[in-house]
Amino acid sequence: QSNINSHESDILESLQGFKVEKILNENAQTKTMFVHGKFENSEDNAVVIVEKTAFSEKSIRGVLSGDTTMKNTLKNDIYGTYEVYPKPEFNEIKTTVIYPATEKHIAKYTGQPVYMVQETPELYSDITLPYLNAENFSIQWVYNILEKKKESERIIYEDSHPETGFILLPDMKWDQKQTDNLYLIAICHKRGIKSLRDLNSSHLPLLRNILTRGKKAIKDTFDVDGSQLRIYIHYQPSYYHFHVHFTHLKFDAPGSNAGRAHLLSDVIDNIELRNDFYQKKTLNFILRENEGLFKKFQESGKVLDSFS
């Protein structure tokens, strides 16, 4: 007896019977929504992330065609606005389903007030590091990729050197239909580098290798020059195995802002300037109110400004 939605390992064939429980968050600028819901006949939670896709050279011809129906909403001189309804095949939506989802997934995607935290080296060792050690976040899915147990068909480039090597593959957020929103991730083979905080001059060969060979692989594969890429590290990262983001400059990717993104070339320069730059530096980053790490900072009284 098989219910297509009953097993976590199953691929969904339809959204029949899906019930929206709550809209967790939305972004009207990027046309994205985060939804908590359930499937019929299951008590498990699902988190569904839907995002409208960018137009491509191909899809635009299908949209602007006789197959499309349209409704006029305004007309003034040479300017007219319309609501247009293309055939579904030209107007897909990128969807990520996390199922079964835990309470942590739901919390992660729930819209929250955000705060800029100033993490001094002391606050890193007193708050952040103990928190990371206690939580012991699973990065099994990263090891699955590095060991070719998962997603090996998605690998764009690999340098297999254990100290300086990495695997380059498209980020889940990139649909690979056009290069304007190109988004790839380089995941290093070396284990144990949690984040920017751990980097010192011993990692310069790794960092330089990712910068140089990552750019070359992207040029060779997608014909996008290194000068059109934003290449950066997140701090805090979303997982604590060292990786680097490569996005197209035209694309203001989430997390490419000051306060989270650190350009890889700046990181290399700063470590060249001073071996322990990232152990000594106060690092600013943004945390959501419902994140565990934020609560730790809040308890220590290190978040809000006090002007009294």
Next chain:
Amino acid sequence: QSNINSHESDILESLQGFKVEKILNENAQTKTMFVHGKFENSEDNAVVIVEKTAFSEKSIRGVLSGDTTMKNTLKNDIYGTYEVYPKPEFNEIKTTVIYPATEKHIAKYTGQPVYMVQETPELYSDITLPYLNAENFSIQWVYNILEKKKESERIIYEDSHPETGFILLPDMKWDQKQTDNLYLIAICHKRGIKSLRDLNSSHLPLLRNILTRGKKAIKDTFDVDGSQLRIYIHYQPSYYHFHVHFTHLKFDAPGSNAGRAHLLSDVIDNIELRNDFYQKKTLNFILRENEGLFKKFQESGKVLDSFS
């Protein structure tokens, strides 16, 4: 004899016979595209702007329903990604048609390639500085503000000290209707600081004063805490009189990305670490192909990567 597309005052009933001539520009983040095209049997140009619409409470229930068809693209543990194709009525596209369009319309909507430029100290003195001196950009409008000849009614806060003082006022891009997209600018009274490149330890009192009093003025006036602000300097700036941007963390303001935005607190830290940090540092920034400074870098052969 009527062709529905032949008169400028006509409302379009369909896109039958529309031919895409050229994609003028696109934004993969906002899912927008600017297209130059023509209608059958007409020599007139049309510019068509299409933008995917944000999800609504109503449309999301139509999208996540049994009416939607879907195709699996990836499955790893509890994570699955899909391309989903909802019924057209739940997936409209906002469309503006400019018809007939002039050459000026086409130029206005044509995008420019962007490049990341790596400005070493040598390239700053050989290319950027001579360019700035030769162009001699007018900043009279800034002096008008500082001298209260213009916009004095918009001032939120002023510290009139000639060395460490500044004027704080809303950026033109902020409508001041809600604080979620708060955007203010602090313009220093002291003249002659062109940009980040000029800053050294003699400016630390100015920088610390802008950081502290700017945050306090925003807290007092708008009840937004300093911990909810992104406070940064642009490099390159859009005008060469020193100023600081204050935006709400929730707002991904244009120019808040790595590659343009430098957090003021990082700038202070870096100068404390080393007096000449910003005179010695290679600075990365993004230029559009049609900008004068880009042409100077291009002539010097310092833009594209070479892997040959």
